[in-house]
Amino acid sequence: MASTEAVIQASGLTKRFGQLTAVDDLDLRVRRAEVFGFLGPNGSGKSTTIRMLCGLLLPSAGEIEVLGCQIPRDAEALKRRIGYMTQKFSLYEDLSVLENLQFLATVQGLDKGAARQRIAELLERYWLSEQRQQMAGTLSGGQKQRLALAGAVLHKPDLLLLDEPTSAVDPQSRREFWESLFELADAGTTLLVSTHYMDEAERCTRLGILDAGRLVADGSPRELLDALPGQPLLIECAQPRQAQRALHGCEQVLAMAQIGAALRVMVNDETARQPIEQRLHAAQIEARISRTEANLEDVFVAVTRQPVQAPA
Numbered sequence: 001m002a003s004t005e006a007v008i009q010a011s012g013l014t015k016r017f018g019q020l021t022a023v024d025d026l027d028l029r030v031r032r033a034e035v036f037g038f039l040g041p042n043g044s045g046k047s048t049t050i051r052m053l054c055g056l057l058l059p060s061a062g063e064i065e066v067l068g069c070q071i072p073r074d075a076e077a078l079k080r081r082i083g084y085m086t087q088k089f090s091l092y093e094d095l096s097v098l099e100n101l102q103f104l105a106t107v108q109g110l111d112k113g114a115a116r117q118r119i120a121e122l123l124e125r126y127w128l129s130e131q132r133q134q135m136a137g138t139l140s141g142g143q144k145q146r147l148a149l150a151g152a153v154l155h156k157p158d159l160l161l162l163d164e165p166t167s168a169v170d171p172q173s174r175r176e177f178w179e180s181l182f183e184l185a186d187a188g189t190t191l192l193v194s195t196h197y198m199d200e201a202e203r204c205t206r207l208g209i210l211d212a213g214r215l216v217a218d219g220s221p222r223e224l225l226d227a228l229p230g231q232p233l234l235i236e237c238a239q240p241r242q243a244q245r246a247l248h249g250c251e252q253v254l255a256m257a258q259i260g261a262a263l264r265v266m267v268n269d270e271t272a273r274q275p276i277e278q279r280l281h282a283a284q285i286e287a288r289i290s291r292t293e294a295n296l297e298d299v300f301v302a303v304t305r306q307p308v309q310a311p312a
């Protein structure tokens with residue numbers, strides 16, 4: 001159970017790049033041992049926010065406190081207490097797995113004995129013992145990501161910030177990676193993780209959804225589902241794109257998005273069915289319309305008005 005103690009507290013956080021406001025007056029609070037998921041369309045400001053929270057990027061305005069450190073003032077002290085991992089592999093490709101971890105241990109100031117023990121523990125925990133002498137550049141995507149996680153937690157950080165850590169790996173590796181994240185959360189680590197995957201978002205204890213730099217939703221997955229303004233209808237037909245065009249501007253439609261071969265349409269209530277059927281009929285589209293359970297994809301579409309863009 002997450003405690004109420006705030007590990008991250010930001011208010012009025014803003015980042016401007018020239019004319020562009022990438023992060024716009026953001027208030028954020030993440031509590032101890034939460035797994036806080038950060039969602040948002042491409043370019044909505046997730047990475048920029050995470051980089052400001054780590055002290056890697058100076059805010060244009062706003063206050064940040066992370067683990068009691070004022071950022072950017074105490075950014076150096078914070079570095080020793082957080083782990084940061086991005087989708088881009090940031091370790092040395094021409095060093096072995098072991099050498100990479102040894103190097104990081106030196107940078108983190110671990111003494112030799114402690115480092116040896118911790119590295120052995122992490123190699124085992126993240127299934128890398130057999131690859132210890134292998135050059136990091138030759139590891140598979142999933143192995144690289146596990147090595148990056150081992151590197152990020154080497155110094156046992158209280159807070160782990162992960163920027164789309166699973167965007168380059170297969171579904172099985174993603175599941176294993178999330179198991180590792182929950183192990184860390186169970187041990188008391190607070191996690192903030194950005195993702196485009198709805199199955200990952202569902203597993204978070206709390207979610208923040210960004211749109212054009214603004215926080216447009218903040219709550220547990222259940223709370224966000226309960227706050228949905230309507231109910232979703234599933235429209236299955238051979239031409240979902242044409243169906244989407246036919247329904248464009250229909251006043252009963254609150255939001256819609258093509259998900260796979262179907263169209264999910266958010267409506268106020270069942271009375272929307274008739275005008276939707278009429279429009280589809282007028283466009284000569286044969287479709288099967290049914291009620292469906294609301295999911296986080298619907299929340300995402302409703303608050304950002306954009307379909308989810310998972311990485312290829």
Ligand SMILES: Nc1ncnc2c1ncn2[C@@H]1O[C@H](COP(=O)(O)OP(=O)(O)OP(=O)(O)O)[C@@H](O)[C@H]1O
Pocket residue numbers: 017020022040041042043044045046047048049
């Ligand atoms: N150093 C920079 N200079 C200028 N513009 C930048 C810089 N860094 C980010 N931006 C812009 O800020 C906006 C937010 O980018 P950011 O990378 O934070 O979004 P994101 O939500 O992480 O996107 P994605 O999901 O695609 O990774 C984008 O329009 C981006 O082009």
